[in-house]
Amino acid sequence: MSSEKYAQSFTFPSGVKVKNRFMMAPMTTKMSFYDGVITSDELRYYYIRSKEAGAIITAAANVSDNGKGWEGELGVSNDLHIPGLAQLASAIQINGTKAILQLYHGGRMTHSSILRGERPVAPSAVKAERPTAEEPRALEEEEIYQIIEDFKAGTIRAIQAGFDGVEIHGANTYLIQQFFSPHSNRRDDIWGGSVENRYRFIDLLVDGIIETVKEEAEEPFLIGYRFSPEEYETPGIRFNETLYLMDQLASKELDYLHMSLGKYNQVSRLEDYQEKSMQEYVYETIDGRVPFVSVGDIRDSKDAKEAIKSSDFLALGRVMLADPHWVGKVLNNKDKWIRQTVSEEEREELVLTNGVWGFMKNMMSDRLK
Numbered sequence: 001m002s003s004e005k006y007a008q009s010f011t012f013p014s015g016v017k018v019k020n021r022f023m024m025a026p027m028t029t030k031m032s033f034y035d036g037v038i039t040s041d042e043l044r045y046y047y048i049r050s051k052e053a054g055a056i057i058t059a060a061a062n063v064s065d066n067g068k069g070w071e072g073e074l075g076v077s078n079d080l081h082i083p084g085l086a087q088l089a090s091a092i093q094i095n096g097t098k099a100i101l102q103l104y105h106g107g108r109m110t111h112s113s114i115l116r117g118e119r120p121v122a123p124s125a126v127k128a129e130r131p132t133a134e135e136p137r138a139l140e141e142e143e144i145y146q147i148i149e150d151f152k153a154g155t156i157r158a159i160q161a162g163f164d165g166v167e168i169h170g171a172n173t174y175l176i177q178q179f180f181s182p183h184s185n186r187r188d189d190i191w192g193g194s195v196e197n198r199y200r201f202i203d204l205l206v207d208g209i210i211e212t213v214k215e216e217a218e219e220p221f222l223i224g225y226r227f228s229p230e231e232y233e234t235p236g237i238r239f240n241e242t243l244y245l246m247d248q249l250a251s252k253e254l255d256y257l258h259m260s261l262g263k264y265n266q267v268s269r270l271e272d273y274q275e276k277s278m279q280e281y282v283y284e285t286i287d288g289r290v291p292f293v294s295v296g297d298i299r300d301s302k303d304a305k306e307a308i309k310s311s312d313f314l315a316l317g318r319v320m321l322a323d324p325h326w327v328g329k330v331l332n333n334k335d336k337w338i339r340q341t342v343s344e345e346e347r348e349e350l351v352l353t354n355g356v357w358g359f360m361k362n363m364m365s366d367r368l369k
């Protein structure tokens with residue numbers, strides 16, 4: 001068994017204890033029923049990837065009916081989702097792996113065809129810079145408060161379903177990030193303009209979820225927050241604003257902050273932040289106040305040893321699609337045994353349905369270069 005930092009157990013501020021520092025990264029499977037109820041294929045997909053990692057973060061689950069981003073998405077917007085979510089939590093918790101439900105709202109990154117004719121909502125009526133994007137409708141103030149209530153209700157359902165925690169999906173251009181972004185948020189009321197105003201939604205949302213957990217959870221229940229450090233659009237979120245966000249969030253009673261990146265050691269696009277990777281700057285800014293999770297193209301123990309130098313946890317995405325036993329192999333110093341490619345015939349055994357297979361193929365062709 002490895003003696004590396006990533007093999008060590010850890011107790012989060014909430015009291016939730018994990019057996020090692022590996023987490024399966026949240027990955028959308030597009031396997032749920034039309035109404036967001038989990039399918040047996042999806043349960044099996046998680047079940048075969050559990051046991052070895054400290055925690056599994058689920059695919060994004062939408063908290064509001066108008067937050068649904070795609071067909072086959074997991075739902076946590078209605079009590080009818082609770083029985084399936086309870087099965088999901090149990091499938092993950094085999095052998096002590098902790099189950100974390102990712103809470104999400106798509107905002108302007110969805111489409112009226114997904115919302116059955118309803119126009120997507122966002123902080124402002126500004127289209128995303130994507131070919132198929134639709135102009136969203138700007139949220140009324142009471143609707144903003146209602147979405148915060150929806151996230152709180154999603155948290156209560158996660159507690160009732162037996163999860164060990166929730167991750168707030170503030171990354172990858174979805175609604176929470178849309179409030180912080182000067183591209184999608186052009187409001188001139190208390191929710192927009194200055195960085196402090198653009199942060200207001202996140203501030204109230206996180207506090208609301210923390211309060212809800214205090215009131216509702218009878219056992220330790222963790223709260224993580226995921227963010228993307230910069231945007232490509234102009235205007236858009238810049239890395240210095242993300243460091244402001246980190247400073248704010250690190251002073252809250254959160255269990256971890258999780259940076260969403262394609263490559264863990266990626267460097268910022270801002271001239272003033274070229275000396276180190278974004279992960280190193282963020283880790284320094286947080287300064288031990290809250291545990292920090294890094295992610296992005298960690299393929300073997302060499303990458304893991306490097307990435308954990310400036311983080312407390314490592315999240316693993318595509319490697320866990322190809323090899324459900326990646327964590328066990330790395331913990332037992334058996335890198336050579338990691339499955340690198342998946343054939344068409346092996347897809348069924350690994351429950352790689354169409355929703356995830358495209359990503360797998362991209363990753364494998366990248367390796368063959």
Ligand SMILES: Cc1cc2nc3c(=O)[nH]c(=O)nc-3n(C[C@H](O)[C@H](O)[C@H](O)COP(=O)(O)O)c2cc1C
Pocket residue numbers: 025026027028029058059060102169171172226260261262295296297298315316317318319355356359
């Ligand atoms: C098929 C697939 C689905 C994803 N879905 C989500 C998601 O629902 N929520 C999220 O925060 N990130 C999502 N991601 C991003 C991953 O969590 C992760 O950050 C990314 O894949 C980089 O890690 P990796 O190089 O280890 O795959 C997804 C990635 C993939 C490949």
